[in-house]
Amino acid sequence: MVQSSVLGFPRIGAQRELKKTTEAYWSGKVSRDELFKVGKEIRANNWKLQKEAGVDVIASNDFSFYDHILDLAVLLNVIPERYTKYELEPIDVLFAMGRGLQRKATETSKAVDVTALEMVKWFDSNYHYVRPTFSTSTEFKLNGSKPIDEYLEAKELGVETRPVILGPVSFLFLGKSDKDSLDLEPITLLEKILPVYAELLEKLAAAGAQSVQIDEPALVLDLPENVQAAFKTAYEFFASKSGLPKITLATYFGTIIPNLDAVKSLPVDALHIDLVRAPEQLDAVLAALQPEQKLSAGVIDGRNIWKSDFAKASEIVNKAIEKLGKDRVVVATSSSLLHTPVDLNNETKLSDEIKDFFSFATQKLDEVVVVAKNVSGEDVKAALEKNAASVKSRAESSITNDESVQKRVSEVDESLGRRAAVFTERSKEQEVEFKLPLFPTTTIGSFPQTKEIRINRNKFTKGTITKEEYEKFIEEEIERVVRFQEEIGLDVLVHGEPERNDMVQYFGEQLKGFAFTQNGWVQSYGSRYVRPPIIVGDVSRPAPMSVKESVYAQSITTKPLKGMLTGPITILRWSFPRVDASQKTQAFQLGLALRDEVNDLEAAGIKIIQVDEPALREGLPLRAGQERQDYYEWAAESFRIATAGVKNSTQIHSHFCYSDLDPNHIKALDADVVSIEFSKKDDPNYIREFSDYPNHAGLGLFDIHSPRIPSKEEFIQKIATILEVYPIEKFWINPDCGLKTRGWEETKASLTNMVEAAKFYREKYAKKD
Template sequence: MVQSSVLGFPRIGAQRELKKTTEAYWSGKVGKDELFKVGKEIRATNWKLQQAAGVDVIASNDFSYYDQVLDLSLLFNVIPDRYTKYELEPIDVLFAMGRGLQRKATETSKAVDVTALEMVKWFDSNYHYVRPTFSKTTQFKLNGSKPVDEYLEAKELGVETRPVVLGPVSYLFLGKADKDSLDLEPITLLDQILPVYAELLEKLAAAGAKSVQIDEPVLVLDLPQPVQAAFKTAYEFFAAKSGLPEITLATYFGTVIPNIEAVKSAPVAAIHVDLVRAPEQLEGVIAALKPEQKLSVGVIDGRNIWKADAAAASAIAQAAISKLGADRVVVATSSSLLHTPVDLNNEKKLSAEIKDFFSFATQKLDEVVVVAKNVSGEDVSEALAANAASVKARAESSITNDAAVKQRVTEITDKLGRRASPFVERIQEQEKVYKLPLFPTTTIGSFPQTKDIRINRNKFAKGELSPEAYEKFIESEIEKVVRFQEEIDLDVLVHGEPERNDMVQYFGEQLKGFAFTTNGWVQSYGSRYVRPPIIVGDVSRPAPMTVKESVYAQSITTKPMKGMLSGPITILRWSFPRVDVSQKTQALQLGLALRDEVNDLEAAGITVIQVDEPALREGLPLRDGAERQDYYQWAAESFRIATAGVKNTTQIHSHFCYSDLDPNHIKALDADVVSIEFSKKDDPNYIREFSDYPNHAGLGLFDIHSPRIPSKEEFIQKIATILEVYPTEKFWVNPDCGLKTRGWEETKASLTNMVAAAKYYREKYAKKD
């Protein structure tokens, strides 16, 4: 019989239990015992759920209180010295590395002030991992036993699991050198880290684990030769050790064929590949297998929420079986289900028609089991018939098609995506209009989403607050934000976005072609969860979405007020996109819808408009080639379509964060001003990459995911580092990102210090003149 396998399950809890308890722990409302108790309950629920569904191979060590890569850094003692000097408990070291920590001394503890490690996107997903940071003084050792503990925890519940851990080559390649060791290539540390991996595998074997899943997702990237060679070194090292568990080498999010020699050389029991994202690799992978190796075929999508086509998935699995035999094939999810909501059964407001289109993590368990049973020859005809009916109904649904939108896309011309004049001419006109000082200050958009805001939004959604009362409440919140910004003398203001639940969901709710969940939460990073909208049909904008609030905010101040929009690529990538039309088509539809909004904002007197594209890099195909070059073109085109229909004097801003950005890619957008997350980069080379960016830019000066408050002197030093290579006349002063997750006290203090630092430099450069 063909086995079924799930590579990982969401760890947030069906009702976001992990978020609630983690944030309560951070605020001191619960202790670590309660935090650990909730984590244990979530793990037990997940394992039992998979066991009850009939999944044969269930993952353990897929749980984390913050991030699975950060867990590995803690486990292997990859902890920069700045986090070890405070004598923190391991869980607090984990959180300090993930989000920073700043607290005053008490009778029982030292004062702590430490920034977070860099956080970046996990491949092309909207999940963020904390980048491992290595130094020449890093001493690898086992710093605990989390994978072993969780394996034994499951075993006590009667659930046999396969522990999962990120592999040594991926872990090193995804990391970076610390600021004291910038010439260090992390992959050169392979020989030092392999014995620690082996020690962990030995402990898992001693605990009874028969097999382990070692994830090497970097196999789907363009890898330099030393990294390709590292796979042979690593897995031959493990093969030489007797008594270790069998290894399933797992890849996902793309094809391994360009790195197939590295896969061939790996003496492992099984290989897992993602046949949802790259079905074309099947034949090449089969040809590379050794006679005794198994193949895990990822045929159930771990990244999207559309119900699987069970017949199509079965056909792919059957193709593998025809070459290898049933005993050498495992039917699996394409990747961990971390990227999908927990349970569709928690959705009570979706229409029956639309709900039938979807499959969340819990439902995907049934899908993978049904496919495994089907290719094993078991009778699952009833399930297959129901699935086929659902797939057919979605393909034929009138919800997906809008002839007017399709026609508008066909009418797009090159002229539609070009500003009337080049930047060098626009900026001269803009300087005359806005008369901004040197080092202009601004924020990225959102201000703290207080408990009062959330309560009133929920009351309005439930009909307990009238539209008139809610509008007055929102206007009062906008006025608080505007007055505060005026008080600290920011130069370009924002309205604070109190009316917005999320930077994508808010727009999706006002665009035609979207569906929404009430409990479809997915982890983005740490305790930050999002409910991605779902693109179910052609997209258009029935009415203005942001004009009313922006116009009100501008009416109560004489300073420039930014209109705030999310860009087409960000709305696309932070939603669950359609799979029946190309992402290019969806992006162009969104660009046209946003163009209508941008033009309406300008007509209403909002002449500074920010269209955020933090997901721009996330959408980039993982490998270089024609597909990537094509993406560069249509992603930039969709942004320019949204923004190019305005006058020269209207200043277009954009924002980018938590990705390895390419200045050339950003240049193609032709935004007048861009703001870029920078506070955790610690790399002067990154500044140099942007030093010749032709338009204006602000490199973010403080980490908005951390509660710590930078001092004025810290801001001054940060700016000094930037100005060593960045032109003063082009530099804007701003935070890393929006401030919605921060408290008002820390927001006020941080922004006040930031503005003071900008004024320090204005005075300094005025004296030079």
């Protein structure tokens, strides 16, 4: 009998219960006990759902109140000293590390002021993890019992689970050294951390766990020799300990072939590989398995929402069975289902035809079970026939193809993505056009999305207010934002985006070729959830999308105002993309649609246009090679297709955040000004990497995901650090990202302090002149 396995399940709750309760806890509206109660209910529902679906191997410890990597850091005591000195409750330490904390002293508690740790993308997904931060003074020890507690919690409900933990090599390799230990290479801490991992495994075994899932996703990356060697050190250490649970070593998001020598002799019970993203690795992995070692075959997509093709999945699994036998093969999701929405049954507005294309996390439980039953020889004929009909229907659907869009893409040539003049020539015309001061100040785009904005948007959606009433409200919000920016002295304004629900969804809703969900929420980080649009066909722009609001905002101010768009790669990566068309083709279609919008903005008098590409790094193939080089080229070209049709005097901006960025990649976009997340970076080398960027740049000066307010002096000090290596004539002053998640009071205070710091440096350098 072939078993079925799910590597992890979404932890947000079917109705976003976790978000609502967590944010209520942060604002003091619910107690810690109430927060923990909701977490327990979500975990119980997830385990019962999987058991009832017939899944054989169910994960535990896949739940987190913020981020599972941050959970592990806290569990292993990888907590920088700055978070321990305030005597916070453990859950509040976790939140402080994730989002920062700033509060005044009370009769019962100390004043707290601490910034968040760095947050970056989890491989090439849109999930963000909090990067473990190590110091020479880090003392590894078990700091709690979360994995054991949750294993026992499931057991009490009658559900036997397999605890999941990020492995020691990936944990160290994906981390960073703290600012007081910049010369520390985290992987050198392996021998210190292994006994603590072993202690955790011993405690899981004592609790009754027969097996554990240890994730080592770093195995799909290009690894230096010392990191490859670390796998043998780690897993032979575990094998030397008696009585530990059996280990399933899990990889996902790519192929392990270049690192196969590092794992093929490891003493683990099973190896999990992603056969959705990298089906080509199957033969080599089968040949490398040791006698009796099992294969967990990841054939149900954990990253996308398209219905699986049971015939193709079964064919792959049967190939493994032919080599290993049924007892040594497990049918599994390719990765955790964290990256997919919870339940398709919550969607009531999708057409029957389009809804039949999709499978969300709950439906994927049935998929993994059906494929396991099919390859085991059980009778699932009806399910197979229904699935085959769905797959055929989607392939033949008229929704997918638009000949006019396909023709336009076929006619793209190099000249379409090239500005009329190089930056040195354009910048002279822009200096005359805008007459901006030294250290020009701006924001990234969005301003707080208040409760009033959400209420009015909801009323308009439900039809309880008219279009005219809603548009009047939006204009009032835009004027409020514009007047505030004028009041504090920002140099380049934005309209604040009150009409936008999400930076991708808003545009996707106005583009042909997209479908949308009501409840297709996916966790991006912490309590930030998104509803990714779904690209179901060829993409085009039927009408202007943002011109009206931008023109109104510019009409009420004499200062230059940016038109705000989301770039082609970010729309592609932050949607669920098609799997029946290349990502390059989809990016070019989006680039052409945005080109029409950029040109319309310029024609309407908008002279600065920002096309954000925060997902640019996220789309980069995980390994070096031709595929990565090709991506560099077509990703940059899709951006230039969108932006290169404007006059020299029109200034093109772009924005990037929460990624390890390559300056050469950004340079290829040929944007006049770029803004880059910087507030959580501790490494001065990061500044130097951008010091020779030929165009203008703003390194973000405060963390918009944190409620803390930097002082004017803090801004001055951060700018001073940057100016040690960065040319003053190129440097813009801006936050890390948009301000939609912040409240107005903290937004006002932070931006005011930021502008005052810019004024300080203008005066300083004016005196030098």
